[in-house]
Amino acid sequence: MELQSLKNRFGIIGNSPALNHALQTAIQVAPTDLTVLINGESGVGKESFSHIIHQLSKRKHNPFIAVNCGAIPEGTIDSELFGHEKGSFTGAHEARKGYFETVNSGTIFLDEVGELPIGTQARLLRVLESQEYIRVGSSKVLKTDVRVVAATNINLLDKISAGRFREDLYYRLNTVPILVPPLRERKEDIVTLFRRFCIDFSEKYHSEPIQLDDNAKQLLTNYSFPGNIRELKNIAEQVSVLSKTKIVTAEEFRQFIPDTRQNNLPVPMARADNQSFMSEREILYKMLFDMKGDLNELKKIVYTAVPGNGDSMKGVSDFQIQQGFPPMQTHEMAKPMVLDSNNNVREIVVEESLSLQDKEKEMIIKALKKHRSRRKDAAKDLGISERTLYRKIKEYNIAD
Numbered sequence: 001m002e003l004q005s006l007k008n009r010f011g012i013i014g015n016s017p018a019l020n021h022a023l024q025t026a027i028q029v030a031p032t033d034l035t036v037l038i039n040g041e042s043g044v045g046k047e048s049f050s051h052i053i054h055q056l057s058k059r060k061h062n063p064f065i066a067v068n069c070g071a072i073p074e075g076t077i078d079s080e081l082f083g084h085e086k087g088s089f090t091g092a093h094e095a096r097k098g099y100f101e102t103v104n105s106g107t108i109f110l111d112e113v114g115e116l117p118i119g120t121q122a123r124l125l126r127v128l129e130s131q132e133y134i135r136v137g138s139s140k141v142l143k144t145d146v147r148v149v150a151a152t153n154i155n156l157l158d159k160i161s162a163g164r165f166r167e168d169l170y171y172r173l174n175t176v177p178i179l180v181p182p183l184r185e186r187k188e189d190i191v192t193l194f195r196r197f198c199i200d201f202s203e204k205y206h207s208e209p210i211q212l213d214d215n216a217k218q219l220l221t222n223y224s225f226p227g228n229i230r231e232l233k234n235i236a237e238q239v240s241v242l243s244k245t246k247i248v249t250a251e252e253f254r255q256f257i258p259d260t261r262q263n264n265l266p267v268p269m270a271r272a273d274n275q276s277f278m279s280e281r282e283i284l285y286k287m288l289f290d291m292k293g294d295l296n297e298l299k300k301i302v303y304t305a306v307p308g309n310g311d312s313m314k315g316v317s318d319f320q321i322q323q324g325f326p327p328m329q330t331h332e333m334a335k336p337m338v339l340d341s342n343n344n345v346r347e348i349v350v351e352e353s354l355s356l357q358d359k360e361k362e363m364i365i366k367a368l369k370k371h372r373s374r375r376k377d378a379a380k381d382l383g384i385s386e387r388t389l390y391r392k393i394k395e396y397n398i399a400d
Helices: 003-010 017-029 046-055 078-084 119-129 156-161 167-173 185-203 214-222 228-244 250-256 281-306 319-321 355-369 374-381 388-397
Strands: 036-041 063-067 108-113 132-134 141-143 146-153 176-179 337-339 345-347
Touching: 003 017, 017 046, 017 176, 036 046, 046 063, 046 108, 046 132, 046 146, 078 119, 078 281, 119 146, 119 167, 156 167, 156 374, 185 214, 185 228, 214 250, 228 250, 355 374, 355 388
Parallel strands: 036 146, 036 176, 063 108, 108 146
Antiparallel strands: 132 141, 337 345
């Protein structure tokens, strides 16, 4: 099949060498039954490749299903994929078929496959090796003829090193790898994609399509697009609806480009070896140290604000303040004091909790409130997967 006709058929826009190579690989592997692993950042369009592989295969007239492994709770994912028998667990009031049974002879797309629990990984490996599986709560071996196309936005080799992903499953899934390039590596396609989205939104909202001047195009091209095509589409829709003119200048367009420098949320920072990212625990430790610094600064303000404490601050080093030590008075540690409503001096009791669990629970509650209980958005804000967030909510008994 010709590359251009494939793009026209599936609505794919762009002509970068990396994108063309990925599409060519998909065309070649589609007629086979080989397992495919699609690698790429979130928002690059990995699911589109799974549809291409299915539609160009001999299974195109059979079922296709896309499963987001990161969105299914750990306790129910085995049941979702492989089915269960009546009474096999609390709430299993009747037997249920899993995806590998309902999509028999078709194609199943496992998105975020790196989020699968270790136990589920073992079950999936058996399906890939022998086309056999067992329902939850059953001992009967069932057969299935399903082609598996998987996708991930994380480095599975790092998870293997951390003991959180099976090496044998990785090599089974990675029979044919396809790497979908991020948008920042397809700069020649950005303006074309943006124009296409603007035309689509002008038809949707019955308005004249907007255009960018040369400086605005340069600003668009130089942006890094951490959200890739999904983010580009959102920006195009915002500009189409909110722009005051149909020829958008760089000055006006700048308000639609997020300023990443203003993002104060804790995010995973790359380590020196660029091989892995900070763990959730490391992020929490950093937050705790930042909070401790803020608390020490608050102590300093209280000391200087209370009458008589200002003089006692003389001779106190910055190191003492940074470490949270109060000023010395007659060889003893001075306690922070304030005046109550009767002008009597009383001691301030500052209790500081350094429990990681407490801080983690507090941040999860704040994220859920901020995003109005939308777990997907809250998980993204916290820098963890949706499945991890679900597990933490259950662990801390958080009502969202």
